[in-house]
Amino acid sequence: MMKMSIGQTIEIIYLDKAGKITQRKIEVNGIRDGRIRATCLTTGAPRVFLAASVLSWQPAQERRHA
Template identity: 50%
Template sequence: MLGKYIGQMVELVYMDRAGHITQRQIRINSVHGGRIRASAGADGSPRTFLEQGVLAWRPVLHKDGEAGIC
């Protein structure tokens, strides 16, 4: 699902186990076994997301229309 976006910035709508829905921009580091490992926030702190909690996603585009790549 999100494996083709490894190394790119993605805007993600996510529902956690408690049912809270958040929208955030993350940089995907790896996708394996239903888990998405990513860097999130201004400090790039590591996060793990479950694929089953992803409600929507899209690549973050720069002003020139290109996807954000590392």
């Protein structure tokens, strides 16, 4: 099982409180009490995600410039 860490950029599939499933790329700022504090890299906004609502995650793929 992978372990996310502070400062890591990850991609998540998340079930929000309205029941909508979204995919986001985030930078993890902190993990505590079942909550993940992060910066959403799409909007640049700080967000808090419930760890129990993260359906899947993986380290973000870096974009390669040609």
